[in-house]
Amino acid sequence: MRWSQTFIPTMKEVPSDAEVPSHQLMLRAGLIRQLMAGAYTFMPLGYRVVRKVSQIVREEMDRAGGVELFMPAIQPIELFERTGRKEAFGNVLFNLEAKRGDRNLQFALGPTHEEVITDLVSREIKSYKQLPITMYQIQTKFRNEERPRFGVLRTSEFLMKDAYSFGASIQQLNEAYDAMYNAYCRIFERCGLEYIPVEAESGPIGGDASHEFMAPADNGEDFVVRCSGCEYAANQERADTGRSSSIPPAVNDAADPRKVDTPRAGTIEDVSKMLSADPATFIKTLIYSVSNGDPDESSDENIPPKTVAVLVRGDHEVNEGKVRRALGASRLELANEATIEELTGAPVGFAGPVGIQCDYVADHDVALIKSAITGANEKDAHLTGVIPGTHFELTETHDLRNAIADDPCPRCDGTLETVHGIEVGHVFKLGTKYSESLNAVFLDREEQKHPIIMGCYGIGVSRVVAAIVETCHDDGGIIWPESVAPYTVELIPLNIKDEETMTTANRIYDELSAGGIDVLMDDRDQRPGFKFKDADLIGLPVRVIIGGKGLKEGNAEIKLRTDSQATKVPIGEACDYVRRIVSAG
RNA sequence: CGGGACGUGGCUCAGCCUGGUAGAGCGCUGCACUGGGGGUGCAGAGGUCGCAAGUUCAAAUCUUGUCGUCCCGACCA
Numbered sequence: 001m002r003w004s005q006t007f008i009p010t011m012k013e014v015p016s017d018a019e020v021p022s023h024q025l026m027l028r029a030g031l032i033r034q035l036m037a038g039a040y041t042f043m044p045l046g047y048r049v050v051r052k053v054s055q056i057v058r059e060e061m062d063r064a065g066g067v068e069l070f071m072p073a074i075q076p077i078e079l080f081e082r083t084g085r086k087e088a089f090g091n092v093l094f095n096l097e098a099k100r101g102d103r104n105l106q107f108a109l110g111p112t113h114e115e116v117i118t119d120l121v122s123r124e125i126k127s128y129k130q131l132p133i134t135m136y137q138i139q140t141k142f143r144n145e146e147r148p149r150f151g152v153l154r155t156s157e158f159l160m161k162d163a164y165s166f167g168a169s170i171q172q173l174n175e176a177y178d179a180m181y182n183a184y185c186r187i188f189e190r191c192g193l194e195y196i197p198v199e200a201e202s203g204p205i206g207g208d209a210s211h212e213f214m215a216p217a218d219n220g221e222d223f224v225v226r227c228s229g230c231e232y233a234a235n236q237e238r239a240d241t242g243r244s245s246s247i248p249p250a251v252n253d254a255a256d257p258r259k260v261d262t263p264r265a266g267t268i269e270d271v272s273k274m275l276s277a278d279p280a281t282f283i284k285t286l287i288y289s290v291s292n293g294d295p296d297e298s299s300d301e302n303i304p305p306k307t308v309a310v311l312v313r314g315d316h317e318v319n320e321g322k323v324r325r326a327l328g329a330s331r332l333e334l335a336n337e338a339t340i341e342e343l344t345g346a347p348v349g350f351a352g353p354v355g356i357q358c359d360y361v362a363d364h365d366v367a368l369i370k371s372a373i374t375g376a377n378e379k380d381a382h383l384t385g386v387i388p389g390t391h392f393e394l395t396e397t398h399d400l401r402n403a404i405a406d407d408p409c410p411r412c413d414g415t416l417e418t419v420h421g422i423e424v425g426h427v428f429k430l431g432t433k434y435s436e437s438l439n440a441v442f443l444d445r446e447e448q449k450h451p452i453i454m455g456c457y458g459i460g461v462s463r464v465v466a467a468i469v470e471t472c473h474d475d476g477g478i479i480w481p482e483s484v485a486p487y488t489v490e491l492i493p494l495n496i497k498d499e500e501t502m503t504t505a506n507r508i509y510d511e512l513s514a515g516g517i518d519v520l521m522d523d524r525d526q527r528p529g530f531k532f533k534d535a536d537l538i539g540l541p542v543r544v545i546i547g548g549k550g551l552k553e554g555n556a557e558i559k560l561r562t563d564s565q566a567t568k569v570p571i572g573e574a575c576d577y578v579r580r581i582v583s584a585g
Numbered sequence: 586c587g588g589g590a591c592g593u594g595g596c597u598c599a600g601c602c603u604g605g606u607a608g609a610g611c612g613c614u615g616c617a618c619u620g621g622g623g624g625u626g627c628a629g630a631g632g633u634c635g636c637a638a639g640u641u642c643a644a645a646u647c648u649u650g651u652c653g654u655c656c657c658g659a660c661c662a
Contacts, residue, residue, distance in 0.1 A: 016598090532621080
């Protein structure tokens with residue numbers, strides 16, 4: 001491709017509303033343009049990358065036994081009502097209405113396709129003989145994000161590869177899951193993207209039923225916790241802390257806690273400043289409203305929610321998923337102010353475990369505090385010298401908080417560290433959630449009906465592109481891995497008005513192109529420095545310079561994007577040289 | 586959805602506080618020079634100052650509302 005014949009609008013200045021490197025670089029390199037918040041055009045150069053990533057995904061899906069299909073983006077809302085996800089998605093689901101004659105039709109724009117494909121399978125698959133099968137598509141997904149951000153990393157409309165496996169047994173599910181897991185590893189490897197597979201929230205199946213693939217990046221929205229000593233890695237939502245229960249013995253002759261005035265200090269930060277005390281010596285007491293019962297039964301509306309206090313160390317964060325599991329609760333939310341005032345007799349911010357009038361659960365680390373500061377259940381007052389197990393009862397502790405750096409590893413004697421990550425893929429053992437609600441069943445050998453056992457597997461294709469830019473760049477611009485680069489070679493004739501330069505450049509362009517190498521020739525009438533800057537910005541792996549001093553000596557100058565110095569290669573051997581370094585890469 | 590910031594030519598921004606002629610650099614068009622890291626000169630084009638209402642003799646500037654964009658947080662199968 002000749003630069004003058006395509007459309008690559010580069011920018012010298014950083015657009016003011018782009019904050020993270022991938023967003024800035026994708027705009028500056030002319031890969032994307034914004035239409036509105038959360039919606040971007042992929043420009044010719046950017047779309048070539050999307051297609052290269054898609055092709056890698058496709059090849060690996062096929063290799064893993066998947067078959068490709070293509071489903072509609074508009075979907076009847078009724079399917080989401082049947083699976084209960086109309087409510088679960090809430091505002092994230094794009095609803096749309098259309099008139100046909102005098103009927104008002106209700107649609108959703110597909111945020112994902114579990115409903116559509118399960119509906120399809122429920123009609124077409126009847127026998128264990130048709131199973132297992134894994135189907136996938138690469139298609140635009142629509143989610144009305146509350147806050148789209150970071151360019152193409154989080155948008156309301158994005159390109160996703162979604163795959164769904166259907167099996168007659170847990171074993172078939174596990175085989176499909178493992179095949180997808182391995183395919184994902186190959187995909188990210190081939191894309192040149194560093195990745196960490198992490199354990200993720202796994203829902204009803206439990207165990208190792210879900211992994212996310214995280215690309216480590218400072219601007220990632222997710223927190224990954226990983227062990228420095230072993231392979232353990234998990235989403236922070238999910239990570240175990242490796243702490244174990246230890247119940248402190250009651251101290252018999254302990255002094256009573258002392259009440260101190262803490263006027264208007266309702267946060268740990270305020271109180272720790274006021275008392276010059278380390279937040280790690282506080283017991284944070286959060287009051288939750290908890291509903292028990294089966295989440296799928298709507299009858300639990302009648303059971304009034306219970307109030308439970310959750311105790312964690314002052315510098316720790318409660319992990320609601322862990323609390324929910326520890327309590328066997330189906331629903332959990334922070335209690336409202338009125339409930340808290342009624343319970344503790346104090347406004348929010350002054351709750352504590354001593355004398356509190358409700359059940360409570362404590363995190364392991366609470367038991368390890370020798371002498372704690374807690375709320376006094378009284379306005380503008382805290383207690384100091386509170387000894388867990390002595391001043392309030394403590395017979396068991398749980399893992400209730402987010403793991404943080406320096407926590408012990410749950411698997412080995414190493415310690416944990418946290419890194420930011422971009423979630424680029426997710427594999428998930430669904431089980432029978434959708435097959436049951438949409439009646440996708442099969443008959444086994446004994447003519448017994450069973451719901452089909454499903455898995456789902458997603459890769460955010462457009463997000464992968466952004467993640468690659470986010471992790472592969474330097475001060476000058478993008479550094480594309482060869483596998484996904486929009487073109488492999490940038491050919492730069494230094495002066496397009498020089499006849500010898502252009503004759504030579506055109507010959508090399510033709511020869512490389514004929515050999516199947518993607519070449520972009522910068523045939524714009526610009527000065528060399530201008531072209532070099534743009535070349536660094538758009539980041540093609542190989543740069544070939546024709547003209548000037550080099551040409552006079554009979555040489556082309558060839559340089560990898562990652563090299564600092566060019567290599568002089570005789571014009572006649574330039575194409576061979578390029579072919580060699582390209583195939584070696 | 587809570588909190589914050591910003592909307593002035595295609596891009597980056599100044600002007601606003603203290604009301605009175607709309608500016609700079611880059612980019613764009615033409616010509617000339619130049620030709621190895623975003624060059625130089627000359628001549629041009631291009632702006633309802635996001636939109637609306639209000640105050641005023643007069644509003645980019647003050648007030649109110651509204652829309653848009655970005656950031657932090659909550660949320661995210």
